[in-house]
Amino acid sequence: MNIGEAATASGVSAKMIRHYESIGLIKSADRTGSGYRVYSGNDLETLRFIRRGRDLGFSIEQIRHLLALWRDRSRASSDVKRIALEHVEELEAKMRQLQEMANTLRHLATHCHGDSRPDCPIIQDLAHADTSDFAPAVAASKRSGALKGTLAGQ
Amino acid sequence: MNIGEAATASGVSAKMIRHYESIGLIKSADRTGSGYRVYSGNDLETLRFIRRGRDLGFSIEQIRHLLALWRDRSRASSDVKRIALEHVEELEAKMRQLQEMANTLRHLATHCHGDSRPDCPIIQDLAHADTSDFAPAVAASKRSGALKGTLAGQ
DNA sequence: GATAGGGCTTCCCATCGTGGTAAGGTCAAG
């Protein structure tokens, strides 16, 4: 099975399969005499595992960890559960941030008449809000990098 | 006022002030004889505007647009309101994605006994879930890049 | 058998916003 077929069958692009190999997330694929990568059904399973993990918002490093647990038959399910629940907390923290931003904006928009006049509380807020105490959780955690990564875009 | 003071006073790092200048988001600062950038109270206001916009999750390009509207005294408040509400929709779309992920994971975790036994529905799901129909909204929109950017991490 | 086209290879660059760091110039206080 070529990399293209593996990509189609797993939902992971050929580009990303090569990338995952280069960072050691998956083992180096066997090659044909002419250097083409060859994939087995087993490799496909791994790729689907990764794909599913990404869909659930896990980072590559988290997936690396989960893959190791997957292959470790003596793993404790509590390890997996802990990772999953920690990830749920990260997701929820991000949701709270987004919620806070959306609430603020919706509130401001409510008070903006939205016609042809220039007065606009949204712009006024951007221009003159007290930066020191706005959305401290958002600003602080963004700056500390606590929520780096997940859902960062395609 | 030096760049360091401007950074402290605005909450935007010196690094980012230089970056914003380099991408044309703010005008090139005046320089002292020895090449130091000099900032005025007016510049500070702009920096705080940007900072606040970032805190609200606007992208640099959105802020560029909002800055133009801010400086345009003949602007219509409807323009600003439209941008804000579009952004609220983006934020809500991301929240829905995160919610979907969190729900799935919480559900799986509920059925994981989380002890020393290796059986774990979370791992099983990652390994064998039907990739084709899981979280279609998330996967599809992530792949299409519809939600690129905001809250991508510091 | 030759040629076309599609798939594969590697390598580099771009995104987005931010931080780090190195090498060097400048300024103010001691």
Next chain:
DNA sequence: CTTGACCTTACCACGATGGGAAGCCCTATC
């Protein structure tokens, strides 16, 4: 005059992904 804190530019890094170029390989059709 030295020291240390500040400034300058320039480059590299992250995380995950896509884009593209240059070149090799394989297969189908003429």
